[in-house]
Amino acid sequence: MPSSTKTQISGRVVELLSARRDEILNIWIKERLESEDFRDELISKHELRQQSQQIVEMLARALQESDGSDFDHPSFDELRGFLNEISRQRAVKGYTPSENATYILSLRNVVLPILAEDFEGDTVTLVREMDHFTRLLDRMGLVMVENFIRSREEIIRQQRADMLELSTPVIKVWDKILTLPIIGTLDSRRAQMMTEALLQRIVDTGSTVAILDITGVRTMDTLVANHLIKTVTAARLMGARCILTGVSPSIAQTMVQLGIDLTEITTRAQMSDGIRLALEMIGRKVVSAAALSHLRANGATPPAQKTEQTKSES
Amino acid sequence: MESRAITLESEHDIVVARGEVRAMAVALGFRLIDQTRLATVASELARNIVKYAGRGQVIAQPARHADGREGLRLIFEDSGGGIPNIEAAMRDGFSTGRGLGQGLPGSRRLAHEFEIESSAERGTRVTVVRWI
Numbered sequence: 483m484p485s486s487t488k489t490q491i492s493g494r495v496v497e498l499l500s501a502r503r504d505e506i507l508n509i510w511i512k513e514r515l516e517s518e519d520f521r522d523e524l525i526s527k528h529e530l531r532q533q534s535q536q537i538v539e540m541l542a543r544a545l546q547e548s549d550g551s552d553f554d555h556p557s558f559d560e561l562r563g564f565l566n567e568i569s570r571q572r573a574v575k576g577y578t579p580s581e582n583a584t585y586i587l588s589l590r591n592v593v594l595p596i597l598a599e600d601f602e603g604d605t606v607t608l609v610r611e612m613d614h615f616t617r618l619l620d621r622m623g624l625v626m627v628e629n630f631i632r633s634r635e636e637i638i639r640q641q642r643a644d645m646l647e648l649s650t651p652v653i654k655v656w657d658k659i660l661t662l663p664i665i666g667t668l669d670s671r672r673a674q675m676m677t678e679a680l681l682q683r684i685v686d687t688g689s690t691v692a693i694l695d696i697t698g699v700r701t702m703d704t705l706v707a708n709h710l711i712k713t714v715t716a717a718r719l720m721g722a723r724c725i726l727t728g729v730s731p732s733i734a735q736t737m738v739q740l741g742i743d744l745t746e747i748t749t750r751a752q753m754s755d756g757i758r759l760a761l762e763m764i765g766r767k768v769v770s771a772a773a774l775s776h777l778r779a780n781g782a783t784p785p786a787q788k789t790e791q792t793k794s795e796s
Numbered sequence: 797m798e799s800r801a802i803t804l805e806s807e808h809d810i811v812v813a814r815g816e817v818r819a820m821a822v823a824l825g826f827r828l829i830d831q832t833r834l835a836t837v838a839s840e841l842a843r844n845i846v847k848y849a850g851r852g853q854v855i856a857q858p859a860r861h862a863d864g865r866e867g868l869r870l871i872f873e874d875s876g877g878g879i880p881n882i883e884a885a886m887r888d889g890f891s892t893g894r895g896l897g898q899g900l901p902g903s904r905r906l907a908h909e910f911e912i913e914s915s916a917e918r919g920t921r922v923t924v925v926r927w928i
Contacts, residue, residue: 669807701814701832703839704898732832740836740902741888 491550492607493613498600499593500542507538510592517588519581524572533568537586540564553621558734561599562625573633574774582630585622592618650676652683659760660689660722660755665698673709684722691760692717697728697751707742714747723748727756797823799857804845804874813842813854819869826928833906834926840899840923841872842876847893849876849919859925867908867927876888876920882914 499506511534514520515527525533540561548557565586572582594612601608650672653661661685662676680692694710696702714724726749729737737744750756761767769777797821800838801814817838821831838854845852852874857868884890886904891897905908907924914920 667811669810671807700818701839703833703836703841703843704902705843732829735829736832736836736906739833739905741898741905742902771815 486582486781490552491545494600495611495615496545496550497541497595498596500546502596503538503542506589506592507527507535510534510538510589513592514585515586517584519584521577521581524575524577528641536564537561537589553618561622563624565625566629569630570633572764573630573637577630579627580631586626587619589649589698590619616740650679652679654687654689655693655757656761656764656766658687658689658764659691659693659757660684660687661693661695661696661757663695666700668699668706668709669711670705673706673713677709677713681716681720684717684720690722691725691763692722693725693727693753693756694758695728695756696726696733697730698752699728699733699776702733702737702742704740704742707737707740707744711744711747725750725752725759727751798920799855801853801855803851803853804842805851806846810839810842812880814839817854817856817868817870822860824858824866824868824928826868826926830926830928834870836892837906837924837926838870840903841870841924845872845874845876845920849874850890852876852919859927861906861927865927867925869923869925870880872922873919874921876916878916878920879912879914882912886912 510655511531514530517585519680520530544555544557544561548555551557551662569582593615597615598608598613601611651663653663655661660680662680664676668676682691683689694713698711699706710726714726717724726744726747729751748759750759758768800816800820802816804813805811814835818831818835821834826834840855841900842854845854852872855871855873857869857871858866860868879885885892885900887897888901890901900912903922903924907926909923909925911923912920
């Protein structure tokens with residue numbers, strides 16, 4: 483970057499900002515509290531004061547350390563980090579992007595009159611100094627905006643993940659057989675929802691077997707295991723037996739080391755094994771069409787053909 | 797790799813802590829089974845903090861063994877009321893809540909090193925290390 487575009491704040495302004503920082507802080511806070519976009523439900527006066535004080539202090543210190551240099555100077559790292567942090571907090575709290583940027587940019591309204599007072603009579607210098615200070619503030623404002631948006635995107639991504647995790651579909655795969663694919667995190671609230679959904683579907687469909695598939699669960703801790711045991715017990719009271727499927731090798735080993743005892747629960751490695759077992763439990767079996775016609779040819783089934791076969795044999 | 801500190805206040809923070817610990821375990825080159833072990837330990841101990849102390853933090857930092865092996869150290873800290881009877885809490889099946897009572901003893905079995913300090917004044921600090 484050519485040096486001409488750098489903000490080079492003069493030593494006099496650096497000194498001025500440092501010497502009068504308490505005054506700047508007080509006017510700034512007063513201005514913020516009186517402004518229309520101050521929302522006391524989002525930030526307390528105390529917190530606003532603390533944050534603003536830190537910004538003014540850090541700004542004065544960074545300017546002194548860097549000799550009035552550009553915002554890219556390492557002396558501003560602390561201030562930049564702090565601005566990042568408060569804009570992240572503001573994104574979480576639900577500030578609008580403009581409220582967030584206005585906060586920093588409003589420092590201009592406080593500092594410019596002080597500069598005007600100090601450089602009275604020297605308009606040329608005053609304009610130059612105002613220009614440099616404004617540029618610095620703009621950079622600070624941009625940091626706030628950029629990080630605000632980044633934080634918001636992070637929140638959206640997190641919420642999307644949460645929503646996915648919160649869905650608990652109970653699927654009827656066969657007459658009297660339900661499956662419950664569990665994906666993601668199984669916290670207490672979700673475990674409760676899942677159990678309720680499962681029990682309701684057991685009643686609605688008259689199912690006697692439920693397959694709980696945990697292929698999508700990456701971490702099985704004692705709480706999750708506890709929830710599963712409770713779900714299985716509740717289902718059993720409703721007259722349905724549960725089959726746990728999709729236990730990965732690493733989860734199996736971890737559970738053994740944790741000391742979780744699931745011997746009470748019927749388990750199968752794969753969902754398909756679970757379905758096969760569930761069908762057996764309701765007295766059904768999946769056989770290939772070839773095997774079926776072979777059985778028929780040998781007179782095993784169905785009864786109608788059996789009679790015919792018996793006749794020809796006799 | 798830099799250490800990470802994660803604040804633990806809500807159920808959601810447990811999910812975050814577990815994710816961060818797993819990501820660090822992956823980056824350090826832990827096998828899948830060890831990633832799962834570390835994520836499980838993070839889940840157990842982070843939940844203890846949220847459940848019993850209300851708030852605290854976990855610090856995840858890369859570690860190096862005297863024999864040169866790399867590892868991951870997890871430090872769980874809170875300033876809650878402490879664990880009155882550590883010896884009992886470390887026993888299988890002991891729980892003051894309504895859990896399975898396997899959280900602490902289970903976590904010890906999942907880690908290579910396990911250290912617990914607790915007092916009513918200073919809260920609880922659990923340090924676990926697993927080497928690659």
